[in-house]
Amino acid sequence: MGTGTPTALPGPLVGDVDESQLLAALTPLLPASPYQLVGNGDDGAVLAAPDGRYVVSTDVLVEGRHFRTDWSTPEQVGRRAAVQNLADVMGMGARPTALVVSLVLPATTPLSWVQGLARGLGRACRRAGAGVVGGDLSSGDAVVIAVTVHGDLEGRAPVLRSGARPGDLLVHAGDIGTSRAGLALLSSSTVPQPLPADGAARHCVERFLSPEPPLDAGPALAAAGASAMMDVSDSLVRDCGRVAAASGVVIDLDEPAQGGARSRLAAALAALEPVAALAGEADPAAAARSWVLTGGEDHGLLATVAPGTGLPEGVSVIGRVRPLGEGPLAAPGVLVGSRPWAGPLGWDHFGA
Structure with a gap:
């Protein structure tokens, strides 16, 4: 993976400008927040909180761990940094209002790459109705993007x-297994490159490089009376397990390989x-099932x-909630097709 120098682009490098010049190159590319009373330029931003409360979450992207600059354009990296934070606010039933963004940049980073990052981040924020109200800049050995997001309930x-x-x-909105499929395509030595401009394979790669969370679904489900909710960032099985543990219940996911024509998980597996x-993949059906459940x-x-x-x-039923003791589990956990899940759980930030 990348090791601290994004793909070479023409023009000056970050090390050729000072902090004020770098900020001047980035700030016009980023939207203001409709809740912003005081924004960039002072020691802190001031935001209105009409609800009297606000949701806050934070996430980080590290070059070589979460993205590769030989795979992703800077716009895709910027969009990814924004949407994975926007999705956390969605998962609480809130609407995103403002982001604070901190960047660690090697001096050898092309200024045009950082501007592309800002453009991608800014476009994602504008689409969500949120703004970028501040942040920090630092030099370092690899690109690191830390984002804090605020939301209105x-x-x-x-x-x-x-x-x-x-x-x-149990209901779900958005992609299922698509990002993991895109990673498999990019990692495979047998896939012809470049991929066609359209089709399922290209869609999967684009979703891996630049996810598309269903941002309006969170507030809509909250208004409809959802009892529990979260962003699925690590996998269906792992995140169902988190809901089960927090709620003291058993989550029974539909079996993707046995669903009928109307099954959302079966449709995802077939695609x-x-x-x-x-x-x-040696067994495409097994790989697809794994991507659906643990991607x-x-x-x-x-x-x-x-x-x-x-x-x-855009919201589909993919399972149901069962009480403890009704079936094979006496403790909170996950069933798939009413059978205890004993396979891998999906992404682990500190796993091998």
């Missing part, structure tokens, strides 16, 4: 992981199986709702 209660109730339906074959970084939305709840567009 708009008068609603926050939707926590701990509210799932036995009898609830990914030819991609797995292209990626050179990470799609940043979809996982929620639980009472039966009969009107679901917003």
Whole structure:
């Protein structure tokens, strides 16, 4: 993976300008927040909080760990940095309002690369109705992007992981397994490059490089009365396990390989199986099933709702919530097709 110097681009390097010049090159590319009372230029931003509360979350991208500059354009890296934070606010049922962004940059980073990063981040924020209200700059050995995001609950209660109730339906919005498929394609030595400009394979690669969370689904499900909710960043199985543990219940996911024509997980598996074959997987069906259940970084939305709840567009039922002791699990955990899950859980930030 990259080791501290983004792909060479023409023009000056970060080391050729001072901090004020770097800020002057980036600030016009970033939107203001509609909640912003005092923004860039002072020691801190001041934001209005009409609800009296605000959601806050933070995330970090490290070059070589979370992105590669030989795979991603700077615009894709910037968008990824924004949306993975915006998705956390969505997962609480709030609307994003403002981001604070800190950058660590090697002196050899092309200034045009950093401007591309700012453009991608700014476009994602504008689409979400949020602004960039401050941050920090530092030099270092590799590119690091740290983002803190704020969100407005708009008068609603926050939707926590701990509210799932036995009898609830498990629902999902957004991509499932697509990002993991894109990583497999980029990592495969047998996939012809470049990929066609359209088709399932290209879609998977683009979603890995630049996820598309269903940002409106969080507030919509919160307004519909969702009992629990979270952003799916690590995998369906792992994040279902987090909801189960927080709520003291068992989550029973549909079995992707046995779903009918209306099953969201079965449809995801069917779409990914030819991609797995292209990626050179020995058993494409098994690989696709694994991507659906344990693939990470799609940043979809996982929620639980009472039966009969009107679901917003793009939200599908993918399982149900069971009480402890009803079935094979006596402790909080995850079933897949009513069977205990014993396979890998997906992405682990400190795993091998």
